[in-house]
Amino acid sequence: MKLGWPNSKLTFWLSVLAVSFLASILMTLAVLLFLSDTTTGKELRAAIGIDSNGLNIETTRVDKVVVEESSAIIETIKKVGPAVVSITSGEDAFRDIPGFGRIQAPRTSGTGFIITSDGLIATNKHVVRGFETFTVTAASGETYQGKVMATDPSNDIAFIKIEARGLPVADLGDSDRVQVGQWVTAVGNALGELQNTVTVGVISAKERSATPEGEGELYGLIQTDAAINPGNSGGPLVNLSGQVIGMNTAIAGNAQNIGFAIAVNDLKKDLELFSKHGKIIQAYMGVRYQTITKAIAQSLSLPVEQGALLVTLGNAQPAVIPGSPAEQASLKEADIIVKVNDDRVSETTPLVRLIRRYSPEDQITLTILRGGSEMTVNLTLGQVGG
Template sequence: MSLSLKQLTVYLTLLGLGGGAGVLGSRYLMAEQSVQRPPEAVPAVLQPSNAQPSGRPPEANLNFIAEAVDRVGPAVVRIDSARQVSREVPDAFRNPFFRRFFGDEMPKPPEERVERGTGSGFILTSDGRMITNAHVVAGANRVKVTLKDGRTFDGKVVGVDSVTDVAVVKIEATRLPTVRLGKSETLIPGEWAIAIGNPLGLDNTVTVGIISALDRSSSQVGVPEKRVSFIQTDAAINPGNSGGPLLNARGEVIGINTAIRAGAQGLGFAIPVETAQRIADQLFTKGRVEHPYLGIRMATLTPDLRKEINEDKDFDFEVTQDTGVLIIGVAPNSPAQRAGLQPGDIIRKVAGQPVKSAGEVQKQVESSQVGGALEVEVARQGRVQAFQVRPGAFPTEDSDE
């Protein structure tokens, strides 16, 4: 069906999705029965899950966004956490002179204070396993979990992984509503994206937009210490949305809403569901995550970077190509050094897969096994060589190392 711009505007208004400046409206109304959706706007049929619908009559003609929220909403929770924060004691309280001067009237040093935060999460299993962001529960062993139906539970923080910003929580309950997990690997920019969470303390808030981009690196998002390739969306995400689900048009979870760029509007980022599920499984099983690492510093080559490196006398190698992934440095006694990799090597393949960017190399390394054999093919001085590297466990603040 081909629609003119005027006809399309009228159509969106009838669906309750009309808005200004290309922004989707915040109201999700029932579509008029006399209006047919264009074929591309009709999502696949939602698969059944044990999330309990809101009790709306089955004959109600909801749009696909409302249908997705109706099914998944009961499995989205609010997480309230608290942690003790020690205040720094001023030097005056340690100075014997002041103690002698004030005597019994010496003021008391500042006491510990409690920091409280609110985030979101969603239920994975009917017996109370759920997932959220690590920064939502940072420093807390116990949290308060509130379901959409008003029930509250004491939750135990089972595990936290600061490297990916994923954490898992367990509550003691049965027959809970759960989400259905989808796939982010097949996403295409322009697809619908639905966010549910508790932004700014406003519980059960729903926003909608599209998938704006994929594979945003941690440095692009502004969190270079993380090891995640983020999904970018323009669905409104605010503080408090952290840990809540990002859904596709079928109501499947495709990511965890995690970050926003300071000072930006319409830029939200989510951890892909495959990453979140892999980390959550390890946290529930072992309570911690081992991240494979090689011990290299690398950069995606460009003509400008090649020129800059070749003109810098601090580098004792010459770059002879404009594209590829350049090893800039190798950490002493690292898996990469033990395998024979050197600064100046240009990575061509990892685990048999061609790589063109540092992000692609990181993704292949992250999917490998600590201690397992990982083949890395490089170009060195015009020759192609393959090395067997055994990734080590990346030391983190959550580990015992």
């Protein structure tokens, strides 16, 4: 049996559908007219008290999202920006910068940040090396003459001073609490020309080591993909609370977005020493060594895969420095230091970092391997720096 709509009912429902369709079209047209920029649309909106200039639903929604996503970074820069300074020295020279052409900029340029309201500034040692005085330009545009107050003998940190009062100060955070993946901003005098340039990235890794040109090996570095350019050296790496967690120091020249910053806790320890002694003094052993890795242990057939192998570096750089605490403690070339007190020497906690935990005149116990035998040696640390 073939079923179908009775003719009378079919006619009824077709009429209902036609009326509904026509009504939906008219409603859509009415809404479009109401929202349109025509005179009629404006008059209709005005009649019910809606401001035509403020009605842009899509733009309002997008702008709200953009501001919410960026507000933390904006507030961070408002907080730290006033404490960031540009540091220049030497005569101007012309340099070819890709994208900018030939520009005139100081021969030496870098960045710093104010850490006391009376003008003490933290920066990199390599920024101020070879010069006695500098021109310091504050974020406000005011310029000052600065001079070096202290440098770290084993790290790329320096303190310079300007004569001023009531300056804005950077808030120093805690680099031990830094997490891989967290957002950070870098602020600096990019290319020695673009003052207080802001870049954004994340913490890519912690406890990195690197050997920048002209420096010894640096340890405990924070790696970031926030762009760090020439001129950014000495500038702050900042978390989204506006706290400095690192000092931008070096970049990988053969890669993109691989930059390194000195952990701010290292800087804070130097600041404590400077405040106490008027200079940065550190404990001193007097050895030259190679940090042992698995690859080095295999290539040299060493009995351990971690430690510090005392080695001679060229004819004039013996493994044990004459007259040093290490010589007085009878350390010898080829000794392997495996522990300082109860702390093991490793890639992530190299010998220099362990020694930095102590003060001059402290006595430590070294566990060493010599000729396949383990032994302990007591050593009284000396002093270096000034």
